[in-house]
Amino acid sequence: MCYCQNADDLLGGEIAAAKTKIPQLESTIKEDAAMKKQLDSDLKGHKADRTAAKEALAKAEAIREKESIDYAKESGDLKTNLAALAKAIPAIEKGMTGFLQTSAASVLRELSVSMDMSSVDRDMLASFLSAKNGYAPQSGEIVGILKQMNDEMAKNLADATGSEEESIKEYDGLVGAKGKEIASLTKAIEVKTSRVGEIAVKLAETANDLEDTKEDLTESERFLANLDSSCEKKRKEWSVFEKMQAEELLALADTVKILNDDDALELFKKTLPGAGASSFLQIQVTSGETMHRALATLQSHRKGKDPRVDLLEVALRGGKGGFEKISKMIDDLVGVLKKEQVDDDKKKEYCEAEFDKNEDEKKGLDNDVSDVSTTIADAEESVATLTSELKALSDGIASLDKEVGDATETRKEENQDWTETSAANNAAVDVLKFAKNRLNKFYNPKLHKAAPKRELSEEDQITVNMGGTLAPTEAPGGIAGTGISFVQMKAKRSDFDAVPPPPPAADLAYKSKGEESAGVIQMMDTLIADVEKENQELKLTEDDAQKNYETFMEDASAKRAENSKSITDKEAALAETEDELLTSKEALKDTKTNLMENAKYGAGLHAECDWLLKYFDMRKEARAGETDALGKAKDVLNGADYS
Numbered sequence: 001m002c003y004c005q006n007a008d009d010l011l012g013g014e015i016a017a018a019k020t021k022i023p024q025l026e027s028t029i030k031e032d033a034a035m036k037k038q039l040d041s042d043l044k045g046h047k048a049d050r051t052a053a054k055e056a057l058a059k060a061e062a063i064r065e066k067e068s069i070d071y072a073k074e075s076g077d078l079k080t081n082l083a084a085l086a087k088a089i090p091a092i093e094k095g096m097t098g099f100l101q102t103s104a105a106s107v108l109r110e111l112s113v114s115m116d117m118s119s120v121d122r123d124m125l126a127s128f129l130s131a132k133n134g135y136a137p138q139s140g141e142i143v144g145i146l147k148q149m150n151d152e153m154a155k156n157l158a159d160a161t162g163s164e165e166e167s168i169k170e171y172d173g174l175v176g177a178k179g180k181e182i183a184s185l186t187k188a189i190e191v192k193t194s195r196v197g198e199i200a201v202k203l204a205e206t207a208n209d210l211e212d213t214k215e216d217l218t219e220s221e222r223f224l225a226n227l228d229s230s231c232e233k234k235r236k237e238w239s240v241f242e243k244m245q246a247e248e249l250l251a252l253a254d255t256v257k258i259l260n261d262d263d264a265l266e267l268f269k270k271t272l273p274g275a276g277a278s279s280f281l282q283i284q285v286t287s288g289e290t291m292h293r294a295l296a297t298l299q300s301h302r303k304g305k306d307p308r309v310d311l312l313e314v315a316l317r318g319g320k321g322g323f324e325k326i327s328k329m330i331d332d333l334v335g336v337l338k339k340e341q342v343d344d345d346k347k348k349e350y351c352e353a354e355f356d357k358n359e360d361e362k363k364g365l366d367n368d369v370s371d372v373s374t375t376i377a378d379a380e381e382s383v384a385t386l387t388s389e390l391k392a393l394s395d396g397i398a399s400l401d402k403e404v405g406d407a408t409e410t411r412k413e414e415n416q417d418w419t420e421t422s423a424a425n426n427a428a429v430d431v432l433k434f435a436k437n438r439l440n441k442f443y444n445p446k447l448h449k450a451a452p453k454r455e456l457s458e459e460d461q462i463t464v465n466m467g468g469t470l471a472p473t474e475a476p477g478g479i480a481g482t483g484i485s486f487v488q489m490k491a492k493r494s495d496f497d498a499v500p501p502p503p504p505a506a507d508l509a510y511k512s513k514g515e516e517s518a519g520v521i522q523m524m525d526t527l528i529a530d531v532e533k534e535n536q537e538l539k540l541t542e543d544d545a546q547k548n549y550e551t552f553m554e555d556a557s558a559k560r561a562e563n564s565k566s567i568t569d570k571e572a573a574l575a576e577t578e579d580e581l582l583t584s585k586e587a588l589k590d591t592k593t594n595l596m597e598n599a600k601y602g603a604g605l606h607a608e609c610d611w612l613l614k615y616f617d618m619r620k621e622a623r624a625g626e627t628d629a630l631g632k633a634k635d636v637l638n639g640a641d642y643s
Helices: 002-094 103-114 119-129 139-258 262-271 287-301 307-318 322-443 458-465 514-637
Strands: none
Touching: 002 103, 002 139, 002 322, 119 139, 139 322, 139 514, 322 514
C-alpha cells in the first residue's frame, strides 16, 4: 500500500506537468508559425521591392545615357558655333581681311540660315557674307548681330550645361537612394531568410517535443489507470483476507481438539489461513565715370565680406590700370569664387552622403543587435527549458527503475509466500485425510482405504518364492508417523502459551464413540474442503498478482523507452541550441564592435562637416552676391547702365 500511494503521487505530478506543458508548446507552435508566415510575406515584399528598385535604376540609367548623348551633340554644336563667332567678331572689327574665305565664315553662313533671328538681321547677315570683298559700311551692325548671336548661344550652352549637371545630380541622387534601398532590402532579405530558417528548425523541435510530451502523458495516464486498478483490487483482497483470517483461526481451534500431536499442531498453527499487503547697352561715358559706376554697382550688390573683393574696390577707386586689367581681376576672382563654391558643394554632398551612410549603417547595426539579442534570449530560454526537462526525465527514469526494483522484490516475496503456503496446505490436507482414514478404519471399515501393498523388489520376490521371510519395513516417519513430511521452522513447546493439563482419570470400561466419530470425521472433511478451497484462492491470487506484475513491467518498460527517446531528442536539441547560442554571442560581440566603430567615425564626420553644413547657405549666398556684384561691375565697365 505504501508503494501504491507513492507511485500515484509521482505519476500524478508527471501528468499535471505534461498537461501544463502541452498548451504552452501548442501556443509556442502557433506563435512561431504566425511569425514564419509574416516573415515569408515580408520576404516576398522585400524581393518585389528590390526587383522594382533595380528596374527603376536600369530605366534611369538608360534615360541618363540618352540625355548625355543629346547634351554632347548639342554642346558640341554650340561650342563649334561659339568658336566660329570668336574668330569672326575680331576679324570683322579689324577689317575682315580674308575672313570670308575661312571656315568660320562657312559656319556663319550656316547659322544665318538655321538660327532663329529676325528677317532683317538674317538678310543683313546673308548679304554681308555674300560680299565679294571684306569691306562693308554696315560692318558695325554686323558685329552687333554676331555679338548678340554669341550671347544667345553662350546662354544656351550655359543652360544646357546647367540642365546636364542637374540631370547628373538627380541621377546620382537616384542611384544613391536606390543603391541604399537595394542594400537595405538585401540585408533585410538575408536576415529574415536566416530567421525563417531558425524558426523552421525551432518549429520542428517544438513539434517533436509536443509529440513526445503527448506520448509521455498517454503512457503516464495508462500507467496510472492500471496502477489504480491493481491497488484497488489489493485493498479489496486485504479486506477479504482479514475476514477469512478470523474464520480460519476459529476452525483451527476446533481441529486442535482432535489433532493434538505436536508436529500436527505446529503444522496447523503455521499453515492454516492467517497472513497478508535627400541687353548689353553700349553708352558713351568717360573712363573715370565708368570706374566709379562700377565701384558703386559692386558696393550696392555685393553680399558678405571678402578681402579679395575689397582689393578690387581699391583698384577701382585708384582709376589706374585700364578696364582690361580690372576685367581680368574680376574674371579671376569670379573664377576663384566659383571654384570655392564647387568645392563647398562637393564637400557638402560628400558630408550629407556620409552622414546618410553612417546613419543607415547605425540603424542596420542597431537592428542586428536587437535581432541577435532576441535570438540569444530565445536560445538561453530554450537551453534552460531543455536542461530542466532533461533533469526531470532523468529523475523520472531513476524513480521508475527504483519502482521496478521494489515491485520485483515484492513479487518475489509474494511468490515465495504462496509457494510455502501451498506446500504447507497440501501437507495439512494429507495429514487430515490420513487421520480421517484412520478413524474410518475403526468406525467405518467400509470407507477405510488400506495402505497400498508393498511392492517387492526382484530380490524380495525371489525370497518370497523360496519360502523365506522378508525383513520388516521401516516404520513410516514424518508427521505423527503418517509418512507425511513438511520442512518448516520447528516450534518448541515453550513457544506455546501453556502446556495442556494432564488427562482425567481413565474409565477403563470401553465404550464405542460411534456418534462422536461421525462428527469428527465430518469436521475433518470440512477442514480438508476449506484448505483445498484456500489453495484454489491462493492460486488465483498468485496468477492475478503475476499478471498485474507483468502488466506493470510492460508499462514501465514502455514508459522508460519513451523517456529515453525524449532524453536523446532533447540532448540533440540542447547541443544544437548551445552551438547557436555561442555563435549568436560571437555575432553580437562583432556587431557591437562595428557599432562602436560607426559611432567613432560619426563623431569624426561631425567634427569635419558640422561647420560647413551650418554656414553653407550663408557662404553660398555671400559668394552668389559677390559674383553677381562682380558681374554687374564688369558689365558697367563694358558700358552697361544699371541706374
